[in-house]
Amino acid sequence: MAEMSLLRTAMEQYVCSANEAITMKLVRTPADIDDDDKNFCPEFTHQIFGQNENIFGYKDLKIHLYYSAAQLNYYLSKSCSEKVDPARYDGVQADDVTRMIIEKLGIHPMDNLESFVTSLGKESNFTPSGMMLHSYKTHKDGVDQQFEIYKVDMSVAGFREYHEKLQTFLWWFIDAVSYIDVDDDRWQFYLLFEKFTVDGAARYSIVGYSTVYKYYAYPNKIRPRVSQMLVLPPYQRQGHGAQLLETIYIDYRQDLDVLDITVEDPSDDFIRLRDFVDCKACMHLSSFSPECLHQGFSDQMVQEAQEKLKINKKQTRRIYEILRLRVTDESNSEQFKQYRLDIKKRLNMPYQKEKSDLEKMRKVLKPEELAATMAGHSLQERHQNLEKMFQEQMEDYRKIVERLAML
Known part of the structure; x- marks a missing residue:
């Protein structure tokens, strides 16, 4: 018993956090590879390495998973200062980290950095698939940036293969994720890219994407449901999620067959995003004027939000409560009461x-x-x-x- 306890204690030095060991990066140019400011880490690793999100068998483990920014070619490498010796630890083997990642993500990464760098030369050949719905600009750190949102489905040549690469991000950033059935033609995809120039030529970097499923709504309507939405860490907290969701809304609001738009099992962050986007739209409806808000929730709000914005009754009630708080003077005891x-x-x-x-x-x-x-x-x-x-x-x-x- 004492020997087992000592063995267990000795092996603990080979346990590391998967979240800290893994470094990800969107690579545009060879110079980005050595730029640590481009690094970001996964939010979740339990879907690959188990609930404790630990990796066993290494000291100072470093895993690099790089994506070329446009075409999403992969590079995967692993290094450590020491690996557990099975001969010293009763035959215990280190986790086969590379195999675990490859099998779960279903990818075929490069393990040669020179080959990955060479592939970056083909990034200039990339153009987004589908139809551009919206473009906008932001101003960050003294630099203007341009972004474009595209709508696409699996009928577009080459998109199936691109989506296979794109969906691998979900394992790291969306909890309880599963791959969708892309052979079901009711799925639609909205992709967000940054557009920039290199030597005068247009280039692209993936920013995020969303999947939407068109459910049937009795008797002759459809009810689009936002299923997955992801904005990658380098672009988060910059308003891109709102731009993407607003674009999806606008696209479906133009469709007379759409009854309303729903969301599948939203995270807390997405609930806040949806609330903001819906409030921003409802603020301009006559039934949500300050005078109407103070009079209480009404059928007129439900009807106008549904007809003009495709927002369902439950969400409309929530938006009413937020917007009424916005026009309520909390220092006025009777009004707040x-x-x-x-x-x-x-x-x-x-x-x-x-x-x-x-x-x-x-x-x-x-x-x-x-x-x-x-x-x-x-x-x-x-x-x-x-x-x-x-x-x-x-x-x-x-x-x-x-x-x-x-x-």
Whole structure:
């Protein structure tokens, strides 16, 4: 037992964090390879290396996964100062890191840096697939940057192969990811690129992308659902997600067959992005004027948001609450009280149904069974829960209001 404990302790020195060991990079030119400012790390590695996100068998492990910025050719390398010796540690082998990455991502990377550098010479041949829907410019660090958003599907020659490379980013940045069935023609893709020039010629770098599935909506409509959306780390917190989502919205709003636009299992970050984009659009609708907002949630809001912006009723209610907070003077005690009561009334609806269910149980349950069922359902506890939910809602809503104030 003591020997096993010593062996386990000795092997711990060969455990490292996958998140820290892996370095990724979008490479435009050979000079980028040695530019550490271009590096970024994965957000998730448990989908490849397990829940602990650890790699065993190495000291000072460094894994480099580079993508050429336009064509997305891969380079994968691994180095370490020491690798575990099975002869010294009861036959225990180091994780086959390279194999694990290749098999999970389904890629065929280069392992020769010179070959990867040579491939960069072909980046100038790349042009985005599909139809350009939107272009815009930003000004960052004294430099103007241009971006373009394209809509494409699998019928476009060469896009299937490009998508196979593009989707590998999902394993590192979207939790619980799975590859979609690209043979289903109801999938549509929206790709965002930075456009820049090298020696006077146009070049591109992938920024992010989104997938949308066109579901059927009874009786004769479609309901597009945003399934995946990713903006790569070098471009995050710069407004590109909003540009991409707005472009998707505008594209589908022009389609008379679209009933409304939904989202599949959104992350917290995406919920905030969607709230911001929807608020920005609804602000200009007549039913969301400050006067209407102070009068409460209305059928007119639901109808106008659905007809003009393809926003469903549930999301419209959320947008109403955010925009009403935006025009509510929190220093005005009566005005904020009315707002708070309006939100808590909505939050209390599940409790009202629960109360009705409990009243029915009183007629059929024995006293001891009823007491056990009603544990945790006191009026005081319900009020405490409502207040907690309200404060959490306010924290989320205020972040959107603050961002809207910057427009």
